[in-house]
Amino acid sequence: MQNDRKITMSQAIGEATLEAMKKDDTIFVIGEGVTDPKKIFGTTSELVEKFGIDRVIESPIAENGLMGFCIGSALSGMRPLLIHQRVEFALLSMEQIINNAAKMHYISNGKHNVPVVVRLIVGRGWGQGPAHSQSLEPLFAYIPGLRVAMPAFASDAKGMMLTALSENIPTIFIEHRWCHYVTGKVDSDTSNVLLDGPSVVRSGSDITIVATSYMLYEAILASDIAKEFNIFIEIVDLRIIKPLKLEKIVESVSKTKRLICVDTGFKEYGLGAEISASIFEALFKDLLKPVKRIGLPDRPTPSSRFLAADYYPTAENILNEIGKLMDFNSHKVEQMIEMLKIKKPDINADVPNPLFKGPF
Amino acid sequence: MQNDRKITMSQAIGEATLEAMKKDDTIFVIGEGVTDPKKIFGTTSELVEKFGIDRVIESPIAENGLMGFCIGSALSGMRPLLIHQRVEFALLSMEQIINNAAKMHYISNGKHNVPVVVRLIVGRGWGQGPAHSQSLEPLFAYIPGLRVAMPAFASDAKGMMLTALSENIPTIFIEHRWCHYVTGKVDSDTSNVLLDGPSVVRSGSDITIVATSYMLYEAILASDIAKEFNIFIEIVDLRIIKPLKLEKIVESVSKTKRLICVDTGFKEYGLGAEISASIFEALFKDLLKPVKRIGLPDRPTPSSRFLAADYYPTAENILNEIGKLMDFNSHKVEQMIEMLKIKKPDINADVPNPLFKGPF
């Protein structure tokens, strides 16, 4: 049956792009390597073959320029999809993103639209190190006028991409490299999904976990373990970190009265800070425990896997916070973590799955 | 008496630069316009005359390059002071700042130092509009390895600059244009001050206000009014937003049990979110009221003064929050605001002081 079709998130993104380009000939794809044999981790396969080099545009190494070309082209009626293989490359185009993409609609008093989608891929693992594995989403989330989407699941990624490519809002589309590998059910006729905020991906009554991107998988893992200990976790996928819509989170936490925020970025000044502060404002009297934030420690990503092991939070960190929120004694927490280690012995691995053999 | 000498913050920064350059001939100043007749709002006066064009280096319009030149020069033993007349110009050099300046010491396992100071000036008023008056400090505060200083007072600015120029830490030195105009007592022999975190600038028992940069002045104004209503505010100047040291704030709030955060940037994903979330974590049980955050609304800065009037928070917004935290009735809040309007009738002005006549 169609409904049981499972594909990876990278395939899902590729599919969405292909379908959107078929329907709308103002969409073009541009970026360094979009036509090369590796096809951006497989996400641009078939594109150049189907649409030719005028709609799948190979580029010099010039990220600031690229962003500007896309904005100018969007202002004159096209819908560019710009791809950077790593988030970091977009650091060269922050001026264009922040001053032009984000503000053009506002400054023109609504007269101009900038329907650009920028795919940024977050690296992790295999020693990529300090300049190739940063989670810099708060840099975009801080900027009014941008839409920042962080899909975690294949089917959502496909729907999100279709929507982003059909609307008029400049969208930063942040993909975690490890999500690329994860398969999920994707209807072959997935249609656009609303890019209007978080969604509850698991219901529960005891604790709400708000997670983004790859950390959803760690949260799900932790919640599976917690369930065995009779703790029922409600998991909210933040999905769209800008503009931020908090209603669903407030709703969830008013039920569970306990909240853990976990995302792929730094804890300090990270996404969790905004959610935590907002939920406190909204539910000051109702919370049973302080909100827990889980994020990266305040230092660059080291290359060596020996140093990176402690760097990335995992389901284990989440279980520890669950223990605290539920007043578990240390023995019970240890039991949970033991169970986790049986279920997923490679929790500190530097590769997304055992088949991965490098080099990037 | 020397101790009563009052100068503006821009003079104080100029003095610090001059004194530091006299003492240490590895310091040079570089940037667009550092030698021109306007001398970066007067902050580089006398420099080129005293030290020549080899140590006060005029530059092409090339911000990304400039940042890199400074980093390379710092790696080889110099201490560059780079100046951008607006924060926004540094958006072109985010890659250098985030990947190289911030991480070089860490990646080299402590072997390399990057003693660069980057002065970024935040614009406001006189219709400068969306691309010349942003407060983008969270973009830097998010990055481990950077030090981000935001002086509000002349004497602190001088001490901070002297310290920044004498230490080995890459420092983003963010100055609000309106603080430039404010005079304060500055000893002529001010020495380096510790760049190690917030400081209490006013003691009080009822509410803690943590403020940054220009918003300190609005906070002081509000606290003067509040005092007349028997509310005593403790004001903490955040000063160093990275690395973030919270002890003094925790200490203050454990006394006052109420907190308002107010800074010059956007509220959403802003500095206040981190402080609010952290204080909740630290003092969950002690807080009498939810932490209040005051910041810019989630939209670009409009040029027109008619649109900008509601844009910038003032002492009035702070008084409103004070009213809420102290359970004042609306009448009492109105009284406070009336008193404020008598004390400072031009509270919504688009110029820092009545003498200002544009154009920037």
Add this chain to the structure above:
Amino acid sequence: MDSNKDEIIDFEKMIRIRLIEEAIAEKYSDQEMRCPVHLSIGQEAAAVGVMSFLNKEDKIYSTHRCHAHYLAKGGNLNAMISEIHGKVSGCCGGRGGSMHLFDDDAGIIASLPIVGSVIPLAVGSALTFKLKKMHNISVVFFGDGAIEEGVYHESANFAKIHNLPVLFVCENNLYSVYTPLKFRQPNNDLTRLATSYGIENIRCDGNNIKKVKSASEIATKHIKDKKEPFFLQLDTFRHREHCGPNFDDDLGYREEDEIKIGFINDPILIEKDRLIKKGILDKNKILKIENNIKIEIEKAFTFAKQDDFPSRASAEEHLYAK
């Protein structure tokens, strides 16, 4: 004679821009125009000359110093003056001020105050023209400072390798703010920065409308015929301060000689003399032209003054497109 008529029209355009900007300068001290203004006074020939070979479907982009380009391309005067006053009928509804002028109806897409930032946008429009197989051209005006930004180079290279119909117009007024070219460039021939990308180019006296026009004619024809970019360097001179209504030569950042020659080379004086000498215009006719323009200008200022403030609530609109 048709060519006479063209010459008169171009002259009128230049003098209109001059008078509008002089009016802004004069009224600036009233403090009703509360935003930075970068006047193009002295640089009118560049704008008018290039524009005379563009049609409505050709798109232009400009910088902080955008008044002349906006007006020469046919931008709405009321919308401009209202914008500078921060009023609701301003082209940006007051949101942008003097440095963000645009007028879609006239093909003026955007002006941007961050130096160099606008250059790749014009290349992007040219990419659209190519992809949509349209025969228009995209033109970007920028200064001798902007060419130093890396993004100019990324833009020029891309435009060349993709054969895009874009005209780069570099108005060299010798300064970036108060910093002369000699501190910023090995020499003041900026066409080398087009040649290096294989982009055809012309450098000419930007104060001479006839020379600008003949260069622009070649440029626009080349772009359309050869389907590739072109670069113009127009040497000119800014009369007033970098930003603001005043003269600033008391600051001493420009050489005496440079100033003297700069003012002698006023594009409007030169053209006025020429047209009078050729008998195409006389002082009376010019006075009449000026008076008509002055009436138009007064109307625009009256319009702007009477125009509504944008409401505070409206500031919340248009953050995201529908």
Add this chain to the structure above:
Amino acid sequence: MDSNKDEIIDFEKMIRIRLIEEAIAEKYSDQEMRCPVHLSIGQEAAAVGVMSFLNKEDKIYSTHRCHAHYLAKGGNLNAMISEIHGKVSGCCGGRGGSMHLFDDDAGIIASLPIVGSVIPLAVGSALTFKLKKMHNISVVFFGDGAIEEGVYHESANFAKIHNLPVLFVCENNLYSVYTPLKFRQPNNDLTRLATSYGIENIRCDGNNIKKVKSASEIATKHIKDKKEPFFLQLDTFRHREHCGPNFDDDLGYREEDEIKIGFINDPILIEKDRLIKKGILDKNKILKIENNIKIEIEKAFTFAKQDDFPSRASAEEHLYAK
């Protein structure tokens, strides 16, 4: 003969780099070197040739593809192999991996993986030399892709106007990852991007160590004598995949002919033939050289394997300088 000795030394250096990288490639599948590696195999002549005119006080900067530069400048082999293994004695203590090699003792300041990012840093070192009146030079190695980044242009212009002692070495291996020059540049003469800044330059066959050396000699002499920058374009060929230990010509992104010629032009084969033909070396001598190097290499790998892991706690150190 002294020149013979030099030739042997250079040849040894090249073959040493080759053998070290081949060892990395061979052992990569053991999955003990868990970081991206960009091998310089095929590009050794550029590194060795330029370096032969530098002394210890001259500083170099490199990119993601930094092994050859690091080794040719005298970087510590153990520190390199340990770094790639993520071990504590690595030059970065394991923090950087293969793309961040440096060795202060040898004058290798930094290698950076963001394309173009390192170029202005080298200019900054040259600025230091100028300000401190030192007579050293700063050298930056980068690829044909990096020259497309705006920051190269900002760097070249600044270096020229401030007369800085910096040598720009552009190793043109015809590709940025899998994207050939023709999609990225109007033509493959990249010296035009130095000429445009008035920077003297030479383009030469980067696979021929003798040619690289004579160009480098002119370049370094020019920088020191004239006190200004210089630019070298060294045309070369990457033998293996962009990133990783394997060959990748099964992907079909390079033309058959290009590949054939590329491998024929192997700088080590060419030089080996020449030295044998000239009687300076023979097969036995070469075998001996290779064997000595192989012993050294095995030692380095043994060192790296036995080297300690950096402790988890140590990851917290050195965020801020004291």
